Amino acid sequence: MSLPPRGAGPQSGCLRTVLASGRRQEEIPLGVLLAGDRMGELDPEAAKDEHEDEETEPPKPRPRRRTARDKNSPRMSWDEALTKARSLTADWSYEHLDAERIRKAVGCSQDRSRQVEDVLRTEREEQALPDPDKEVGLACVRAYNDWMVEEWCGDSGGRPIPLCLIPPWDVTLAVAEIRRNAARGVRAVTFSEIPTYLGLPSIHSGYWDPFFAACEKTGTVVNMHIGSSSQMPAASPDAPPAVQAALSFNNAMASMAMDFLFSGVLVKFPRLKLAYSEGQMGWIPYALERADDVWEEHRAWGGVKNLIPEPPSTYYYRQIFCCFFRDKHGIEAIETVGVDNATFETDYPHVDSTWPHTKQVAADHVAGLPDDVTYKLLRGNAIRMLDLPFDGNTTASR
Structure with a gap:
């Protein structure tokens, strides 16, 4: 990297310093909330028309008896549902991870079971990935840093400031990369x-x-x-x-x-x-x-x-x-x-x-x-x- 001589710098405008890099990781919602079970299907206006000629008050609907699952569903938090689902589905195959099976096993709502399904499937997919090749990873980190220093910032006269990476999986390698880049004038690391x-x-x-x-x-x-x-x-x-x-x-x-x-x-x-x-x-x-x-x-x-x-x-x-x-x-x-x-x-x-x-x-x-x-x-x-x-x-x- 060719850094500007001491005392040199842009003659006009403000120094544009990149303080940190890294692309934002967009968070994808774990599931799409669907309309839950409706409390009742009775239309008040229809009920009024139906009984308008009766002199007596229409009978009140008999409360629906709630099952054990119904009692748990509204009170089951996200953490509780996910923890329980992880335990109960540990030996399930990937193909069996569907929302309806999860709902019946866990006793959570349909909406919650869809969210849990998304998470469990993602976790299984990540577990199935091969172990990362750390030698290739280190080569990529060094190649990126070389490009940043030598090409992106190399002949800029000091306007963009290189911000380098480290291999975070090994602190000894990270220290070596800090020293390697500092020796060529790098002043920042992410x-x-x-x-x-x-x-x-x-x-x-x-x-x-x-x-x-x-x-x-x-x-x-x-x-x-x-x-x-x-x-x-x-x-x-x-x-x-x-x-x-x-x-x-x-x-x-x-x-x-x-x-x-x-x-x-x-x-x-x-x-x-x-x-x-x-x-x-x-x-x-x-x-x-x-x-x-x-x-x-x-x-x-x-x-x-x-x-x-x-x-x-x-x-x-x-x-x-x-x-x-x-x-x-x-x-x-x-x-x-x-x-x-x-x-x-x-x-x-x-x-x-x-x-x-x-x-x-x-x-x-x-x-x-x-x-x-x-x-x-x-x-x-x-x-x-x-x-x-x-x-x-x-x-x-x-």
Whole structure:
């Protein structure tokens, strides 16, 4: 990769820094909710016509006696139905996994049984897949990184910033890839916001410490995009996609404000830098307040008394960067969010992107802010975070 010389850089416009990559994984509803059993077929108007000539009140319909399955159906939660279905169908063949058989065996509603069928079939299909060839996987990771550094960013003069991958199944290989890319000027790597959702060890386990140590030593920023755990927050399993889109910032909140701040990772590696993409920032002031309150009030049983020596917010302001593209509440609270911790992004080319009105959106957000704060949000913080040799940054080491 041919990086720009120290002090060089774009002569006009703003630095466009890609803080995290990774394609959004669309969540497909587990099943299509169909109309449930109707409480009754009697049309009130028809009933009225039928009895309008009678002087006596028509007899009330006799309540239908409910079976054991009927009693369970409305009260059986999604987790209960799926757990029970997994147990009862363990020895069923794939062909026998149909909604009607599941409904009869589990005692759940027809709608629930269709959802359970979708999940069980998906699980069986995944189990039938061959074990991944990790040698091929590693070759793919390296090939992607080579393309990113040498072709996509190689002769750009430093405008796009390469963001490389690691082989997440082996921390030793991940460390080697960090060092290989750092040696050619790479300043950023992508990581999962919550690795356990991918079947990987958690950040609390110590497994990832060599990776974090390598990132700290090489000045490589650990970047996490919402959804990089292949799981997006949701409410009801049959909720429309808009629910996940509205709740997407929760991924960053769970990872940054709680998991990392209470993990001890930022204590062990005080020069490690984390960056969260597409997480916005308006929620950060309360999240930090809550984290500090828990640290103070629940230290006796919270498991962090000897792990986190200072209030968690200390480590946020020292080592974490957030990103925003539409967040007026975050701008109003920018002093608490941290004028040195926030960076503006565009989310191009996702549907949430501010393009083609990015400059106007940015101008609207920073209107009324001091010039030095505007510079930090739109350019300066990204330069400092990635240690780039732009705008006279004298700390750039490469």
